[in-house]
Amino acid sequence: MPVLKVSGLKKSFGTVHAVRDISFAVEGGEIFTIIGPNGAGKTTTLEMIEGLLPPDSGEIAFGDLKWGRNTEQIKMEIGVQPQSSALFDLLTVEETLKLFATFFTRTKPVDEVLEMVNLTEQRNRHVRKLSGGQKQRLAIGLAMINDPGIIFLDEPTTGLDPQARRNIWDIILKLKEIGKTTILTTHYMEEAEKLSDRVCIVDQGRVITLDTPAALIDRLTSEREVRLTLTDGEAAALATEQTASELDTVTKIIREGSSLQVWTTHPENTLYSLFGFTKENGYRVEQISIREMSLEDVFIAFTGKEWRD
Numbered sequence: 001m002p003v004l005k006v007s008g009l010k011k012s013f014g015t016v017h018a019v020r021d022i023s024f025a026v027e028g029g030e031i032f033t034i035i036g037p038n039g040a041g042k043t044t045t046l047e048m049i050e051g052l053l054p055p056d057s058g059e060i061a062f063g064d065l066k067w068g069r070n071t072e073q074i075k076m077e078i079g080v081q082p083q084s085s086a087l088f089d090l091l092t093v094e095e096t097l098k099l100f101a102t103f104f105t106r107t108k109p110v111d112e113v114l115e116m117v118n119l120t121e122q123r124n125r126h127v128r129k130l131s132g133g134q135k136q137r138l139a140i141g142l143a144m145i146n147d148p149g150i151i152f153l154d155e156p157t158t159g160l161d162p163q164a165r166r167n168i169w170d171i172i173l174k175l176k177e178i179g180k181t182t183i184l185t186t187h188y189m190e191e192a193e194k195l196s197d198r199v200c201i202v203d204q205g206r207v208i209t210l211d212t213p214a215a216l217i218d219r220l221t222s223e224r225e226v227r228l229t230l231t232d233g234e235a236a237a238l239a240t241e242q243t244a245s246e247l248d249t250v251t252k253i254i255r256e257g258s259s260l261q262v263w264t265t266h267p268e269n270t271l272y273s274l275f276g277f278t279k280e281n282g283y284r285v286e287q288i289s290i291r292e293m294s295l296e297d298v299f300i301a302f303t304g305k306e307w308r309d
């Protein structure tokens with residue numbers, strides 16, 4: 001049984017349809033990531049699931065538990081990372097954790113939480129003195145203070161530098177190691193690809209597609225981009241372009257000077273044919289590569305939009 005099942009969620013604000021139709025199920029222990037462009041409805045979806053915002057319609061079930069009927073039990077089972085702007089500047093890290101611990105009957109020892117989010121050394125530091133990354137780690141610590149099974153992290157790495165982002169990734173992976181379920185939203189494609197067991201792409205309030213990062217990428221790999229650069233200049237590249245355009249497996253070619261980008265359904269066969277041609281004509285190939293597909297390509301293919309962080 002999934003630990004969370006969401007069916008047909010809808011939410012409008014006046015005339016804005018923030019969430020039009022969102023359904024998915026999350027299995028225990030997975031890192032489940034919702035990605036989508038600005039305004040796609042990610043935060044609205046999370047807030048409905050977290051019980052902070054009532055949906056206009058749709059169902060949210062944590063196993064057998066539902067908001068309204070089992071509100072107190074659900075609050076014990078989930079951890080929500082507060083916006084770091086909601087932290088109290090004049091409290092220390094430890095005081096903040098202890099304060100949040102008073103909201104719950106069951107709590108994880110503060111020392112363990114400090115250790116998990118790597119803030120043991122900063123335990124006596126005031127919140128206002130923390131770096132952006134440290135504040136975010138504290139916010140994640142607050143989400144785990146009641147030792148929940150399911151943790152919601154809404155864009156935990158937005159605005160952080162690459163090292164601070166990686167520190168947060170380590171915490172998310174540690175949570176997985178100890179069997180927690182994490183539901184994450186992010187703007188960063190690389191992050192979704194690296195961390196997620198499954199990725200749900202949302203756009204305009206709807207689920208566009210949902211699968212493992214590898215499976216999503218596989219769906220696109222029927223076509224690959226082969227790049228080659230010839231040492232013998234533009235004329236050689238032109239002739240090679242002509243040959244490539246006659247191959248059945250080639251769907252698109254872009255030539256810039258002596259470099260070619262060739263999209264093909266069969267990269268190996270295409271390369272054999274092109275190498276045959278260049279060898280026959282005495283052209284030398286300086287560089288060659290087959291580009292790896294990324295989750296970013298999947299996003300563009302499914303939404304028709306360029307990805308911007």
Ligand SMILES: Nc1ncnc2c1ncn2[C@@H]1O[C@H](COP(=O)(O)OP(=O)(O)OP(=O)(O)O)[C@@H](O)[C@H]1O
Binds near residue numbers: 016036042043
């Ligand atoms: N309280 C609100 N009142 C009115 N409109 C809202 C409210 N909250 C969200 N919206 C609108 O609903 C849409 C979805 O917003 P939401 O914040 O859920 O998207 P998001 O995917 O989380 O975006 P971002 O990546 O920018 O955080 C947007 O058009 C937003 O302006």
